[in-house]
Amino acid sequence: MTVLEVRNLKPALIASYLREELDGDGDDEGVAGEGWRVHLRVGEPAGVGRFRVPVLFLEIEGQREAEVTAFLRRKTMRGGG
Numbered sequence: 001m002t003v004l005e006v007r008n009l010k011p012a013l014i015a016s017y018l019r020e021e022l023d024g025d026g027d028d029e030g031v032a033g034e035g036w037r038v039h040l041r042v043g044e045p046a047g048v049g050r051f052r053v054p055v056l057f058l059e060i061e062g063q064r065e066a067e068v069t070a071f072l073r074r075k076t077m078r079g080g081g
Helices: 011-022 065-076
Strands: 002-007 025-027 030-033 036-042 046-048 051-053 055-061
Touching: 002 065, 011 025, 011 030, 011 036, 011 055, 011 065, 036 065, 055 065
Parallel strands: none
Antiparallel strands: 002 055, 025 030, 030 036, 036 055, 046 051
16 A cells, blocks of 8 residues: 655545546545556644644555556646745
């Protein structure tokens, strides 16, 4: 199992990527496809100064784990600024 931590992204957005681009089936808590499954687990918000930022853990498993992990890393990459 691979676990990715992403911040400031909603489970619905990640689930939609998996359903639309990888032909997955599921909801905002978990999505599965042929040879893979991703569980979306909401974590405790992280403190950034006075702000609280949502934290989401993506638990990826299955025969296509490496492929789905690489896909999610690309899709969740955000530029700084």
